[in-house]
Amino acid sequence: MSAAPLELRGFSAGYSASEMPVADATFSLARGTMTALVGPNGAGKSTLLKGILRLTPVHDASSVRFFGEPLDRVRSRVAYLPQRSEIDWTFPACALDVVAMGLYRRLGLFRRVGRAARDEALAALALVGLEDTASKSIGELSGGQRQRVLVARALVQRADIVLLDEPFANVDEVTEQAIASVLQKLRGEGTTILAVHHDLGTVRSIFEDAILFNIRVLAHGPSRATLADTSVARAYGIVLEQEHAGRTS
Amino acid sequence: MTSFLDNIAVIGQNTQLALAGCTLFGGVAGAVGTFVLARRRALLADVAGHASLPGVCVAFLIGESLGIGGRTPWLLLAGAAISALLAAWCVPLLARLRGIGPDGAVAITLSFFFGLGTVLLSSVQSHASGSQGGLRSLLFGSAAATNRGDIIALATLAFAALMVLIALFKEFSALAFDEQHAQSLGLPVRTLDLVLMVLLVATVVSGMQVAGIVLVVALLVTPAAAARAFRGSIARVTAIGAFIGALSAAIGVILSLRFEELPTGSAMTLAATAIFFVTLLLPGRMMRGALT
Numbered sequence: 001m002s003a004a005p006l007e008l009r010g011f012s013a014g015y016s017a018s019e020m021p022v023a024d025a026t027f028s029l030a031r032g033t034m035t036a037l038v039g040p041n042g043a044g045k046s047t048l049l050k051g052i053l054r055l056t057p058v059h060d061a062s063s064v065r066f067f068g069e070p071l072d073r074v075r076s077r078v079a080y081l082p083q084r085s086e087i088d089w090t091f092p093a094c095a096l097d098v099v100a101m102g103l104y105r106r107l108g109l110f111r112r113v114g115r116a117a118r119d120e121a122l123a124a125l126a127l128v129g130l131e132d133t134a135s136k137s138i139g140e141l142s143g144g145q146r147q148r149v150l151v152a153r154a155l156v157q158r159a160d161i162v163l164l165d166e167p168f169a170n171v172d173e174v175t176e177q178a179i180a181s182v183l184q185k186l187r188g189e190g191t192t193i194l195a196v197h198h199d200l201g202t203v204r205s206i207f208e209d210a211i212l213f214n215i216r217v218l219a220h221g222p223s224r225a226t227l228a229d230t231s232v233a234r235a236y237g238i239v240l241e242q243e244h245a246g247r248t249s
Numbered sequence: 250m251t252s253f254l255d256n257i258a259v260i261g262q263n264t265q266l267a268l269a270g271c272t273l274f275g276g277v278a279g280a281v282g283t284f285v286l287a288r289r290r291a292l293l294a295d296v297a298g299h300a301s302l303p304g305v306c307v308a309f310l311i312g313e314s315l316g317i318g319g320r321t322p323w324l325l326l327a328g329a330a331i332s333a334l335l336a337a338w339c340v341p342l343l344a345r346l347r348g349i350g351p352d353g354a355v356a357i358t359l360s361f362f363f364g365l366g367t368v369l370l371s372s373v374q375s376h377a378s379g380s381q382g383g384l385r386s387l388l389f390g391s392a393a394a395t396n397r398g399d400i401i402a403l404a405t406l407a408f409a410a411l412m413v414l415i416a417l418f419k420e421f422s423a424l425a426f427d428e429q430h431a432q433s434l435g436l437p438v439r440t441l442d443l444v445l446m447v448l449l450v451a452t453v454v455s456g457m458q459v460a461g462i463v464l465v466v467a468l469l470v471t472p473a474a475a476a477r478a479f480r481g482s483i484a485r486v487t488a489i490g491a492f493i494g495a496l497s498a499a500i501g502v503i504l505s506l507r508f509e510e511l512p513t514g515s516a517m518t519l520a521a522t523a524i525f526f527v528t529l530l531l532p533g534r535m536m537r538g539a540l541t
Contacts (some may be wrong), residue, residue, distance in 0.1 A: 053433050072435070080433035091287050091426045092477055092486035101423045105434040110416050137480040153430070 003068025004028040005161040005192040006052070012059040013044075013051030020044035022051055023216045029161070029209075032190045034183060036197040036207035036223060040236045043214040045196045046083065049163050053080050066161065076105060079159035081150050083166050089138055095149050096134040099124050102156035124152040129178050144175030151179050155186075162186065164195040168202070180206045203227060264506065267392045267459075270400035270407075272499045274456045275468055275517070277407040279494020280414055281452045282473030283487045284445060287425035292355045293446070295466040296340060297333040297453040299359045302366025302387065302462050304332025306373045309384065313376055320384075322402035329454040336362045337446055366462075390461030390514030392502045399458055406455035410448050421445060422483045459502070461514030468494055471521040478528035497521035 007028040014021035022044040029035055037045050050056040052064050054071055066074045079102070099121040100113045107117060125131050128148035138146060147167060154162050167179055183193050183206075194211075197203055203210055203223050210223035218234060219226045285294055308328025309319035317324070336358050343354035373384055386394045395403075414421070423431040424441050432438045449469070456465045476490035501517025 050429070055429050055432055075433075075435040078433070080430060082427065082429045086429065087427045088287065088425075090477075091483075092283065092480075093422070093426060093483045094481055097422065097483050098426065101419075101426065101430065101434075104419055104423050104431075104436065107419070109420065111419075113419060135481065140480070157434075 002031070003065065005031055005067055006194065007065045007068075008052070009063050009065075010060070011048075011051065011063040013056055014047040015057055019047045019056060021215055022048045025213075025217050027211060027217055027220050029192050029194060031160075031192055032187055033209055034187045034193040034195075034207050035209040035211055036195055036203045037211050037213055038197055038200065038203055038227070038232075039213035039218075045213055046165050048213065049080070049165050049194075049196060053078070053163065055080075076157075077160040079154040079157040079162045081154045081162065081164040081167060084143065084147050084150060084169070087150075089146060091138065093138050094135050095125060095130060095138060095141065095145075095152075096121050098138060098149050099152045099156055102153040105157075120156055121152070124155040125149070127155060127182055128152045129174075142172070144171040147171050148175055148178055151182060155182065159191070161192040161194070164193070166196050166198065168195075168206075169198060176202070200227065200232065263397060264392075266397060266400050267395055268499060268502050270404040271392055271456075271459045271502045271513070271517075272495045273404050273411075274407045274452075274459065275472070275498025275501075276491040276495035277411045277414070278452050278456060278465075278468040278498075279472035279476070280487050280491040281410060281448055282469040282471075282494065283476065283483075283490045284414075284421050284425050285449055285469055286473045286477075288442070288445065290445075290449060291466070291470045292352075293337055293340060294449055294453055294469045296336050296355055296359045296362075297450050298457065298462045298465040299366070300336030300362035301329035301333045301454055301457050303362055303369050304328035304330065304335075305384070305387065305457070305462075306366060306369035307332070309373050309376075310369075319373070319376060320396075322398045325458075326402055326406060326454055329457055330450055332362060332366075333450045333454060334447070337450060386461075386512065387458065388461050388463050389512035390457075390459050390464060390517070392459050392505055392513040393509070395458055403455045403458065406451055410451045410455065413444065413448055417441065417444065418484070418487075459513050460498070460517050461512060464514035464518045467514075467518040467521055468498065471518070471525050472497055475521070475525040475528040478531045493521065493524050497524060 008025050011025040012023050020042050025048060037048065039045050047056060051058045054061065061070065064071065066078055071078065096118065100117055103113070103117045103120065107113065122131065122134055125134055128151050130145060130148050130152065133141065133145060138149065141149065151167060168176055187193055197207065204227065207223050209221065210226040211217055212219040212226055212232065285291060305325050305328050308324045312319040312321045312324045339358045340354045343349055343357055344351045420436055420441050423434070423436060424438055428438055452469060453465050456468055460468050472494035473490040475493050476486050479486055479489045497520040498517050500520035501513050504516040505511045505513040
């Protein structure tokens, strides 16, 4: 049997003042599954993704394995989609430029983006329904369109596992459907997907699996069962208690 | 206008070489500026400009003491680059100290290096070749004070910077747009950031004699800022920045040759700023509630 696309054993991260901590996370994702990472604000979900990708310091890098290997040996099989709000959308680029960035690793240093790469980027834009906006400046795009451009950038990487940080945050319905169907298509092709997700209302309809997370993994399994009322209350309840304590102190 | 051109034709080959060299520098500065702005390094370009003064002076004094002449172009550029890089290295170190912050670090570094430079400049000017050979005009730039060797050196450095920018264009783009994604791709973001810093210093240093160490920052920032009024691909906007930079530099050289009292750097800066104001009138420029 081949190794799991992503496996964490006692993974801890988040040591700077601006980051929420992640403690002792252990879980593994099977090939061709789609998992929502669900938890309250400040639960450390983004830190978890960044730590997994070594974008932030982690306690023990060997506690993360992609396909049984350390990240550096399988980087081309892993794609990441950061939060849209963390990106400088005033940067002078068109949609096609951004999507082509997903190909930079494969193209290699010093190589230019040629016709084949452009065609590939255009095809990815078409998959998210943005074929007409290729030459549009990213500053002119709506929030939903920007999100779809980022998804297209992840698509061209042709990765075997995609980690997404809030791909459905503040997007219109068209975008939500476009992204959901693209992710489901990828999953059907055997890609493993892990996405931070906020909206409890849509978790069950989009994701088959869910990880309930608040600093540590509270539950992991089929989304319907995992998001049963008691466990959600446990995850979100911690924040409510903290907020309550903050107000009264 | 005709009289300007006549003027250039009359002045001859050396001036045409100066005009070509300065235009190349302006173009490279405009292109590099796109990434300097995107990475929020505009003030660092100002630090690099001011901080090149002590390096130039020390290089001059070394050249004099070795008997190879203080005005040796490559020696001056090397001295400028070393002290500018040293200053650029100091800024993040100081910024980490409690209660200083990036702006405080920029102010402390810039003023210290510039202050040190002006002290050394007085020593340089006691040498005959230092005062006669154009070091006096280093503050605001002078195309007229440069000689053939200066122009060849500055053009070579600017050309080298341009080649690096072209070679790493897509990597710099990825870094400037979304550093975390670039890092997740496995791109060497720290090394790229360092190379961008060296590129910034090389561009500043190449232009210091003609644009002046006080004003050279304008050629890196203002044309690139003006280019932001235009839309399209990264390559297109960068090319427009390069064009505006080249145009500003050329106008600056021509005007400063026409009016002898006008420093070249001042004329370049005013030309770039005038173009910047024109771009404010372009449709869409005022997006994102600039005036509200």
